[in-house]
Amino acid sequence: MILEAKDLNYYYQDGESRRYILKDTNATFEKGKFYTILGQSGSGKTSFLALLSALDSPQSGAIMFSGKDIKQIGYDKYRRNNVGIIFQSYNLIPALTAVENVLVPMSITENEIPEDKKTVAYNLLDYIGIVKSKADRLVNKLSGGEQQRVAIARALATNVELILADEPTGNLDEEMEQEIIDIFKKLAHEHQKCVIVVTHSNEIAQQSDQTFHLKKGVLSSHE
Amino acid sequence: MNFFKRAILSITRKKGKSIILLAVIFILGNLISGAISIQQATGNVETTIKEKLGTAATVELDYEAIEKMDESEMMELEIEELDLELIKQIGELSYVKYYDFSTSTYLGSETIKSYQGEGMEEEEVMYEGPSMDFMLKGINHAPIIDLEEEKGKLVDGRVFTPEEVENGAPVAVISKKLAELNNLHVGDNFTLINEVYSFDESNGEDKLVTSRDLVLEVIGLFEPKAVKNDAEESEEGMYDFMDIEYQNTIYVANEVVSSEMRYNMEEYMKVDEEMAAAMGEEEITDYYTPLFVLNKPEDTEAFEEEVQPLLPQYYKVTNASDQYDSIAAPVESMSKLSGYVLLVAVIATILIIGLVVLLFLRDRKRELGIYLSLGERRSRVVGQIVIEVMIVAVIGISLSLFSGNLLAQSVSDTMIDAEAEKQNSEEEMYYSELQTDVTTDDVLESYKVELDPGYVGIFYLVGLLTILVSTIIPLIYIVRLNPKKIMM
Numbered sequence: 123m124i125l126e127a128k129d130l131n132y133y134y135q136d137g138e139s140r141r142y143i144l145k146d147t148n149a150t151f152e153k154g155k156f157y158t159i160l161g162q163s164g165s166g167k168t169s170f171l172a173l174l175s176a177l178d179s180p181q182s183g184a185i186m187f188s189g190k191d192i193k194q195i196g197y198d199k200y201r202r203n204n205v206g207i208i209f210q211s212y213n214l215i216p217a218l219t220a221v222e223n224v225l226v227p228m229s230i231t232e233n234e235i236p237e238d239k240k241t242v243a244y245n246l247l248d249y250i251g252i253v254k255s256k257a258d259r260l261v262n263k264l265s266g267g268e269q270q271r272v273a274i275a276r277a278l279a280t281n282v283e284l285i286l287a288d289e290p291t292g293n294l295d296e297e298m299e300q301e302i303i304d305i306f307k308k309l310a311h312e313h314q315k316c317v318i319v320v321t322h323s324n325e326i327a328q329q330s331d332q333t334f335h336l337k338k339g340v341l342s343s344h345e
Numbered sequence: 346m347n348f349f350k351r352a353i354l355s356i357t358r359k360k361g362k363s364i365i366l367l368a369v370i371f372i373l374g375n376l377i378s379g380a381i382s383i384q385q386a387t388g389n390v391e392t393t394i395k396e397k398l399g400t401a402a403t404v405e406l407d408y409e410a411i412e413k414m415d416e417s418e419m420m421e422l423e424i425e426e427l428d429l430e431l432i433k434q435i436g437e438l439s440y441v442k443y444y445d446f447s448t449s450t451y452l453g454s455e456t457i458k459s460y461q462g463e464g465m466e467e468e469e470v471m472y473e474g475p476s477m478d479f480m481l482k483g484i485n486h487a488p489i490i491d492l493e494e495e496k497g498k499l500v501d502g503r504v505f506t507p508e509e510v511e512n513g514a515p516v517a518v519i520s521k522k523l524a525e526l527n528n529l530h531v532g533d534n535f536t537l538i539n540e541v542y543s544f545d546e547s548n549g550e551d552k553l554v555t556s557r558d559l560v561l562e563v564i565g566l567f568e569p570k571a572v573k574n575d576a577e578e579s580e581e582g583m584y585d586f587m588d589i590e591y592q593n594t595i596y597v598a599n600e601v602v603s604s605e606m607r608y609n610m611e612e613y614m615k616v617d618e619e620m621a622a623a624m625g626e627e628e629i630t631d632y633y634t635p636l637f638v639l640n641k642p643e644d645t646e647a648f649e650e651e652v653q654p655l656l657p658q659y660y661k662v663t664n665a666s667d668q669y670d671s672i673a674a675p676v677e678s679m680s681k682l683s684g685y686v687l688l689v690a691v692i693a694t695i696l697i698i699g700l701v702v703l704l705f706l707r708d709r710k711r712e713l714g715i716y717l718s719l720g721e722r723r724s725r726v727v728g729q730i731v732i733e734v735m736i737v738a739v740i741g742i743s744l745s746l747f748s749g750n751l752l753a754q755s756v757s758d759t760m761i762d763a764e765a766e767k768q769n770s771e772e773e774m775y776y777s778e779l780q781t782d783v784t785t786d787d788v789l790e791s792y793k794v795e796l797d798p799g800y801v802g803i804f805y806l807v808g809l810l811t812i813l814v815s816t817i818i819p820l821i822y823i824v825r826l827n828p829k830k831i832m833m
Contacts, residue, residue: 202720
């Protein structure tokens with residue numbers, strides 16, 4: 123088990139009353155598996171991912187990474203060294219080329235990165251399907267699918283075991299969507315990563331090893 | 346791809362924004378640079394001129410305070426004389442390098458001609474009444490303070506001995522020009538005449554009552570030190586007047602002057618019974634003007650503080666450097682103006698650069714959120730922005746260093762021309778004892794806007810510090826950023 127959500131409570135305070143997004147939520151995630159968190163819009167699945175990626179903190183409960191509370195690790199440090207995050211709108215830095223975008227987290231992480239960072243970055247991009255000629259382009263000169271591949275390469279750049287993705291295919295066509303899902307499956311099954319994808323698509327959910335359904339703040343699991 | 350490299354890439358890849366920021370910094374930098382240039386130049390003028398003015402001080406009547414008195418106060422006004430013992434007491438203070446007290450009078454001569462300026466040797470000046478061509482200046486400090494303070498220099502012979510001063514020996518030090526004009530040499534004698542006149546009220550004319558000769562031996566010749574040969578300047582009446590008066594000055598012991606003044610007064614009272622009755626048995630007293638030369642300019646204030654309580658009412662200490670305010674008015678006004686410009690420029694820079702940086706940061710909100718979501722430390726994100734702004738600032742400030750200096754030069758030239766014109770049409774004021782040949786023209790001449798290391802250092806310090814402060818304010822924005830709200 124690499125990641126565990128323990129008795130998570132996350133709510134919005136509305137005067138005297140509380141609107142729960144997650145209530146007493148528990149879940150465990152293992153390396154080498156591809157997980158999906160399925161739910162309708164507003165079901166709280168993005169909030170759950172934000173908690174797992176330490177972009178937000180719960181009111182109560184804990185998230186354990188390799189048996190250690192991420193609060194103790196430190197949210198910034200956890201994001202820096204232990205998790206790769208992929209967003210629906212790619213969130214790449216427009217002033218930088220694809221390879222430079224991949225190089226950014228390498229300079230931020232405290233993880234050990236091979237000396238020749240640039241070669242590693244090119245290789246990563248190539249593995250994800252971005253050839254060198256495209257890797258040297260500014261990211262806003264690339265298509266949506268290519269930008270999302272760059273975002274995946276960036277998430278892998280720090281050699282983390284945990285990949286979290288928020289609706290990663292939301293802006294892509296069906297063909298591109300499948301290509302991205304195939305990459306995630308490959309990362310989980312061939313490279314022993316723990317990949318957790320938030321989605322509202324049943325098709326994607328069906329391809330995962332385990333799906334969590336989130337409805338009215340309650341999480342239920344289906345193998 | 347560390348934060349420094351990211352900053353460099355951000356500057357080079359976002360050229361438009363970098364140029365806008367550069368232009369704003371350049372324009373504001375010019376204002377700061379110009380203002381500092383003028384400040385530096387005026388500061389240098391103050392040092393130079395105060396050095397030129399020297400460390401002399403005197404004690405004299407506070408005419409300004411007396412002028413402010415109303416009629417009733419004026420009626421009751423009784424001015425105490427400056428006691429010779431007090432002058433000596435002040436002279437013994439530790440701040441005083443040496444001191445002198447002097448009394449002077451004017452005498453004429455039938456045997457020697459007075460100096461009337463260059464090219465005027467052949468022209469005979471004809472006038473009625475007492476002849477007062479020569480200023481007999483008494484001294485008590487044997488080496489002659491004017492020569493020690495380099496108002497003039499001894500070019501032949503010697504100065505007085507303490508015995509000659511004490512005994513009032515009939516010996517004199519005269520100017521070289523006066524000696525040449527009258528073919529006098531060291532060791533020669535010349536004769537002055539002390540004429541006593543009475544005023545005839547019936548015809549309004551002076552009437553010669555009696556006279557006596559004063560024979561003096563020339564023991565030394567002096568030459569004024571700061572001789573200005575500039576033809577244009579010698580056309581100006583004031584300088585000529587001062588030079589002529591100094592060339593016709595005859596240094597003698599105070600006792601010689603006192604003796605001549607006493608003779609003149611006693612003889613006059615013989616014919617003016619009214620005045621003699623008013624004087625009664627009162628003794629004729631000598632009036633001395635003291636001159637104290639201080640060790641260093643910094644002693645001026647302490648000397649003034651210590652001396653002022655010792656002085657009789659209505660007297661005050663006047664320092665040579667006090668004249669700075671009156672002769673350096675144009676430069677002082679520029680200094681004041683540039684001070685305001687500097688203050689306004691710094692405030693404007695903080696506000697404008699602050700706003701520009703804040704606008705740029707809002708535009709880059711997503712980029713900053715990405716760094717934070719990747720776990721980058723906020724201090725490094727802040728560092729990246731500071732580096733970006735400071736690199737552009739160094740370029741902008743360096744460019745404005747030169748252009749601002751040029752701007753200051755042209756602004757100063759225009760202002761100085763205007764002030765010089767104004768100055769020429771205004772009446773100039775001079776102090777009696779501490780009269781100086783340092784004029785407003787000297788002040789304006791010593792005003793130079795230059796690119797010296799001091800100016801460069803101060804400008805970089807003020808410029809970069811101002812921009813740093815203006816960048817720090819919008820950086821609070823980064824510290825408060827929530828990556829979740831930006832990214833998801």
